[in-house]
Structures are given as C-alpha cells and as structure tokens.
Amino acid sequence: MLPSWLTTDYLQPRLRAYCKDEQLKVLGIWAKPATGKGENFVGVMTRIYVDYQLGDGSVQKKTYIVKQALPDNVPQAEVFFEYELYTREMDMYEFVLPKLKELLQQAGLDGKLTADAITVDRGHNTMILEDLAPCKFVNADRVKQLDMAHTKLTLEMLAKFHAAAIVLQERHPNLLTKCFYTHFFSRDKKAYSEVFAGLFRAFLRFIDGQPNLKNAYGDKLHQLRTHIMEYGARAYDVNASDLSTLNHGDCWTTNIMFQYDDAGKPRSVVAIDFQFSNCTSPAIDLHYFFTTSLREEVRDKEPELVEHHYKALRANLERFSYKGSFPTLQEYVLQFERRRFMSLLAHLFKPCMIYNGSEETSDFSSLYAESPDGLRYQKSVYASEAVIRSAAKLLATLDAKGLLDLH
Known part of the structure; x- marks a missing residue:
C-alpha cells in the first residue's frame, strides 16, 4: 500500500530535482511490498512503480524503494x-x-x-531510494x-x-x-x-x-x-x-x-x-x-x-x-x-x-x-x-x- 501522502504532487518536484529536469511530469504511481515477511525488522519497505515523462517528451518507467520507519x-x-x-x-x-x-x-x-537517495523526508521518517534491481x-x-x-x-x-x-x-x-x-x-x-x-x-x-x-x-x-x-x-x-x-x-x-x-x-x-x-x-x-x-x-x-x-x-x-x-x-x-x-x-x-x-x-x-x-x-x-x-x-x-x- 502507498502511504496516503505519497502522491504524484509529492513525488514530482523531488524527481525533478533528482533527475535535474524541471519539465518532468509524474504520470502514475503504484506499489508492492519490497521484502518478504521476516526479511526486514527495522522498517517498512515498499517498491513503487513510477511512470513519468521527461522534458524531451520520452516516457520512463522506473521503480524506487520507499523505506519508512516502523x-x-x-x-x-x-x-x-x-x-x-x-x-x-x-x-x-x-x-x-x-x-x-x-x-x-x-x-x-x-x-x-x-x-542513491531520491529524497530524505524527516517529517514522514521516510526515504525514497534508487532501486538496485534494474541494475x-x-x-x-x-x-x-x-x-x-x-x-x-x-x-x-x-x-x-x-x-x-x-x-x-x-x-x-x-x-x-x-x-x-x-x-x-x-x-x-x-x-x-x-x-x-x-x-x-x-x-x-x-x-x-x-x-x-x-x-x-x-x-x-x-x-x-x-x-x-x-x-x-x-x-x-x-x-x-x-x-x-x-x-x-x-x-x-x-x-x-x-x-x-x-x-x-x-x-x-x-x-x-x-x-x-x-x-x-x-x-x-x-x-x-x-x-x-x-x-x-x-x-x-x-x-x-x-x-x-x-x-x-x-x-x-x-x-x-x-x-x-x-x-x-x-x-x-x-x-x-x-x-x-x-x-x-x-x-x-x-x-x-x-x-x-x-x-x-x-x-x-x-x-x-x-x-x-x-x-x-x-x-x-x-x-x-x-x-x-x-x-x-x-x-x-x-x-x-x-x-x-x-x-
């Protein structure tokens, strides 16, 4: 489940800063748990799937890891x-x-x-990190x-x-x-x-x-x-x-x-x-x-x-x-x-x-x-x-x- 605050409006400026592209537009986000039961005791890990369009018009489909405090x-x-x-x-x-x-x-x-960290959000005790699986x-x-x-x-x-x-x-x-x-x-x-x-x-x-x-x-x-x-x-x-x-x-x-x-x-x-x-x-x-x-x-x-x-x-x-x-x-x-x-x-x-x-x-x-x-x-x-x-x-x-x- 996506946290309620993790919306396209939340993610878009952060991805713009990370990708250094002020025209980037987030088209959609959805999620799956990133770890199995018993694999991570310290936090909640979610893999998010993000479609976004770059300033040059090309569309990217990327995954990121959202790591939240318990x-x-x-x-x-x-x-x-x-x-x-x-x-x-x-x-x-x-x-x-x-x-x-x-x-x-x-x-x-x-x-x-x-x-890499896409964003570190202390207000939500959350980090959004690069997903290493595609690499x-x-x-x-x-x-x-x-x-x-x-x-x-x-x-x-x-x-x-x-x-x-x-x-x-x-x-x-x-x-x-x-x-x-x-x-x-x-x-x-x-x-x-x-x-x-x-x-x-x-x-x-x-x-x-x-x-x-x-x-x-x-x-x-x-x-x-x-x-x-x-x-x-x-x-x-x-x-x-x-x-x-x-x-x-x-x-x-x-x-x-x-x-x-x-x-x-x-x-x-x-x-x-x-x-x-x-x-x-x-x-x-x-x-x-x-x-x-x-x-x-x-x-x-x-x-x-x-x-x-x-x-x-x-x-x-x-x-x-x-x-x-x-x-x-x-x-x-x-x-x-x-x-x-x-x-x-x-x-x-x-x-x-x-x-x-x-x-x-x-x-x-x-x-x-x-x-x-x-x-x-x-x-x-x-x-x-x-x-x-x-x-x-x-x-x-x-x-x-x-x-x-x-x-």
Whole structure:
C-alpha cells in the first residue's frame, strides 16, 4: 500500500530535482511490498512503480524503494528510536554517503557504493531510494552464505568505505554527529541490553540442550551471561592508538548486493541499510561479517581475509594521500584480536540469519522474547546442524583464547 501522502504532487518536484529536469511530469504511481515477511525488522519497505515523462517528451518507467520507519505502536519501534536508527540512516543517505561518494571519485576510486537517495523526508521518517534491481544487483543466498570470491569482493568494498570514512573524519568531522557514536552496547542506552539478554538466554537454552557443548562450555557461558553488554562495549571502545573509522555496522549477506558477469562470477558489490553505522574499529565490521555471512571453509581462512582487508584499506588511503597514523599489519591483527568477543555476540543473530525452516515471524521480539511465539521461533532456528557446527567451532576458538572466562 502507498502511504496516503505519497502522491504524484509529492513525488514530482523531488524527481525533478533528482533527475535535474524541471519539465518532468509524474504520470502514475503504484506499489508492492519490497521484502518478504521476516526479511526486514527495522522498517517498512515498499517498491513503487513510477511512470513519468521527461522534458524531451520520452516516457520512463522506473521503480524506487520507499523505506519508512516502523509506526510508533509497533513494540520494537521504541528500541530503534532510542538508538536514533532512523535519524542515523537518514543522515547517512542525505549527508554522509554522498560525501563519501564524492571523496572516492576525487581519489579515482570509482564504482557504486550504495543506492542513491531520491529524497530524505524527516517529517514522514521516510526515504525514497534508487532501486538496485534494474541494475542487476541481487542478494546472495543467506542460507548457503558466501564463498571466497564474494567475501573478498565485499572486503574490498568495506575497505573503500572505511578508507573514505577515515578521510571524511579528518576533513569533515562535523558530518559525523553524536548518533554515529552510539552502538548496540552503548553504556548510556538500555533497550538493546534487553534484546541481547534475551538472545543470550535463547543461546544458553540451545547449549543446555546439547550435552557435548553443555559439558564443555555450559558453566562458563552461564557465568558470562550478566557481563555480555560490558564486554560488548569494550569491543567497541577505541583508544588513541587504535584505527577508528565509520563502520557499516550491520554488514551481513542480506545487506550486501552483487552484480554478476556472464559467467556468473560476482564482479561488483554494494552495501545497503545503514541504520547501525557507527564510529569504532573497522575490526567490528570484520568480526560481524565473518561470523554471520561466510561459509565454513572461507571462515577458516580468517588470517588471509584480515590481511586482504588491511592491504586494500592501506592501498585506498594511499590513493587519498592520507598522512595520518596507520597500523602495521601486526598491529592491525592485534586490534582485530582484541575485539574477538564480538564474534560471540554476532553469533547470537546467526541462527535466524541462516534459518531455512517454516516458522515465519515479522516480529523482531520473536528473536529474544520468552513468549510462546518467541520460544517456538527460537527453538526452530536453533534446530539446525549448521548452527550446531558453527557454535561448536566458535566456542572452541573462544575458549582456547580464554574469552569465555570472566575478565
């Protein structure tokens, strides 16, 4: 359904500005939902179909994505408003991403970074964005996850984003307002502590139902339960010697889109969904991406992947003639290692990210609430060999490094 205010009179001046054509005339608009049930918990996505006539008389048929904030009466909306997710994403599309694009072009680093914003409307908490589907950008399979070619391409895109953002911080620090220093684990915020407490309880119920995992890690994980928000905050903390930049903040399979060549190989990649973007170590993006989105055999090549991102980041900064401090590879690996607890926290979302069962939900709270619907959904997403294997491998790594001990 189209919002009642989204009329031809509303859209026409905005499309005229975007297309730089004062004679453009909108002929008609209609709509379809842009995402399936359970694919987007943070907002309402609609694909609109627009016919318009240009000043030269030619008629265009285009599609756009309308992204609206959740209505106030939806329970999870309160969580998202506390963390300024909608303000942040509107700031990203209106101010930050266009400036990053401009900086990249100036440095000769071409290639699309994300969808253009046609308009950002703060009065309606809505953005109208370019639809990437006609440009043949599609999502990879979130259940099968990413192979090495997709992974390296994504790391190169992140390295471009991170490098441009380092330069942005240096040249235009006023663009990164206070909301970009807020994240899931911000110590002055509360709502996500309830979310993560519930996610971790669901994880503990799963562990307690797996005798081998329970025997090996159960006691340690139960002791960790009340500390996870503080350990998460420490992962995001940066000190004077740490590399810090704007992160994507939610880099996983569904928020990345690929273009393919005729042989079916990925040749370019863009990121979408920037409501969680925040300033911290780029290692946070890496841990989240590696944990949620990579096939097992790719995940096993972690040192090679960290180095791939590091080298691309360094090369991009050289294109910018960046003169600020930059870590050695060894220092960068240590910065990545110090944030490894993030992989456990990211893993709490993984069961629903790779879920392929029949238990549908469009309610964010089903991921963590102990309601009948929530418990049924959580049990279903954890009943997967892939999740059991993934958790066993992750916990073995974390335990070997002492990260399941209180510290």
